[in-house]
Amino acid sequence: MAIRWLTLVPLLFIFVGVAFANHATPIVLGMPFLFFYMVLCIVVTSVCMAIVYKFDPTNKEGK
């Protein structure tokens, strides 16, 4: 169950990181930096959820 703490990572990215990412430049991948950062947050969320899903013993039950 300890693996579930990994979900704190995307939350910190979104709620704390935003304070440091609130810039229009540099433009990354054709996006203003703030929007690029949001994309990064989403990808981090997805990756963390995939890792949690994989290692959470709850998802092994009754397969």
Add this chain to the structure above:
Amino acid sequence: MHTAPIVIIFGTIVIALILAVLSHRRKKMSLEQWSVGGRGFGVLFVFLLLAGEIYTTFTFLGGSGWAYGTGGPTAYILAYGAVAYLLSYFLLPPVWRYAKEHNLISQPDFFNKKFDSKWLGILVAVVGVVAIVPYLQSQMTGLGLIVETASYGAIHQSVAIGIAMIVLAFYVTLSGIHGTAWTAVLKDITILTVVIIIGIALPMHVGGFHAMFTKINAEKPGFLTLGAKGMGVPWFISTVALTGLGFYMWPHAFGAVYTAKHERVFRKNAIFLPLYQLILLFVFFAGFAAILITPGLKNTNLALLVAVQKVFPGWFVGIIGGAGVLTAIVPGSLMLMAAGTLIAENIYRPIVGNASPKQVQVVARVMVWVVAAVTFLFSIHSNAAIVALLLMGYNFVSQFFPTLLLSIFARRAVSKPGAFAGILVGVAMVVYFTMTKQSLVFGLNSGFWALLVNFIVVLVVSAATRDVSRNQVTSAAQS
């Protein structure tokens, strides 16, 4: 005369109705089958039903309109979905398990069962229906706008809304949730294609992504970051928290949870749903491009449509219209169905007392038409207040969150009076803030303050009443 767009739009409606009838044919329709699909939906269907919540007409027009008119704060729309899905990993499995165990059909059933209080169920149902009407209304008004613009003014908005409401009510009465899931498939394919095409083509039209954003940033310094109109970093954090927590509190979203076959469905979807959000970027790109293509629009909701009309041929405008119709029908039918079920199952049945399942089912289907009619009346009589109403709806439903959370993970920390007090205080604050038009209080989203106070009230009142209820239990046991 632009006939192509109109033909395409009505063709889409006919296809959606045919899908509804086909999906209905081989199923026997009990109320459980009608509203929760017999609890037999797998990963893909639940994914589409829940994803249907993201791609609504409001996102389509509102998202691009916000990028066009507000700029940087639009970024919150990307973030709240990620928070909601992350939360769903923990929240939805226990909700689903409890619902299956007790054969629950709707959201108020859950509160009713947890607290053994029919009046708490009724309160939740009333707040839910009140929140649904403005949400549904925003979908219908957006739809009217799409049809009117895509037909180059040939179909007036109120006529379009009227047609849409009738189609929707018909659709829901015919098929229930099976029809919605199939239309969701059609809708998602269409909208994904359309959004990606315009999200790339419009920025290319104004010189490419990099040039476009450089130009906007030079013309309007600060527009592409948080901070404009008081919507700074604190606003971002409180709004993402509020909408992320409120996401699954919508009666129709809560009800869609019951359709899953297995609780793993939600945990698996928590991986993919965030990525699905990324498609929204293209909606924003289209909105930003519209700043350079068609500057100075008064109604920012029209940004995407007007820009598309300037750049693309007529038939493509028709396809956008068709996609717009579908983005309204999927969430719209879920909401209508949820409203019908709420009134029949959670207000009519507990108050009447001894209604037969047949009667409840008839009331549910009649109520679908009543809610559709009420929404239609609201839609043609109101104008700019729609966004305010929509946010009010969101603020309303998120007031269920503290009680729900505690009832699942710390049942002993919340008592029946605590649940009542929290929801009532939260809802009262939302009404007050909305009436006095305060969307920002000390830099935070006002709905967030309501949620915070609600949480404290639940805990305090529950702590104060806990001993009383325990005494009652002991005295009841003794007598």
